[in-house]
Amino acid sequence: MMKIFSVNDERSVAGFYIFIYxxxxxxxxxxxxxxxxxxxTTFAIVLILxxxxxxxxxxxxxxxxxxMSIALT
Structure with missing residues (x-):
């Protein structure tokens, strides 16, 4: 089966999406x-909890x- 993207293309597509986000x-x-x-703040709470x-x-x-409920209190 043939791959649609080569490794370099996958990296460039991933880089494009990272840039957009x-x-x-x-x-x-x-x-x-x-x-x-x-x-x-939400991300920080999730990373701490x-x-x-x-x-x-x-x-x-x-x-x-x-x-989770005990950690929130």
Whole structure:
């Protein structure tokens, strides 16, 4: 079966999409400051909570939903 893209084409397509998402991210930050701060805060909360949830699941053997609710409090 023949590949549609070569390795270099896949990298250029991925680079294009990364650039587009970065541009959308920066434009959102420029035009909608409150929305941007909410999005960044949400990402930060997820990055902080996820290791806590994994730790609770591993140590206490909790279900994911229960561990998430305990980590939020």
């Amino acid at each position: 970065f541009l959308i991210f920066i434009l959102t930050a420029f035009f909608y400051r409150n929305f941007f701060s909410i999005v960044v 996820e290791p806590m949830v994994e730790l609770l699941m591993r140590i206490k053997g909790m279900v994911r939903t229960l561990a």
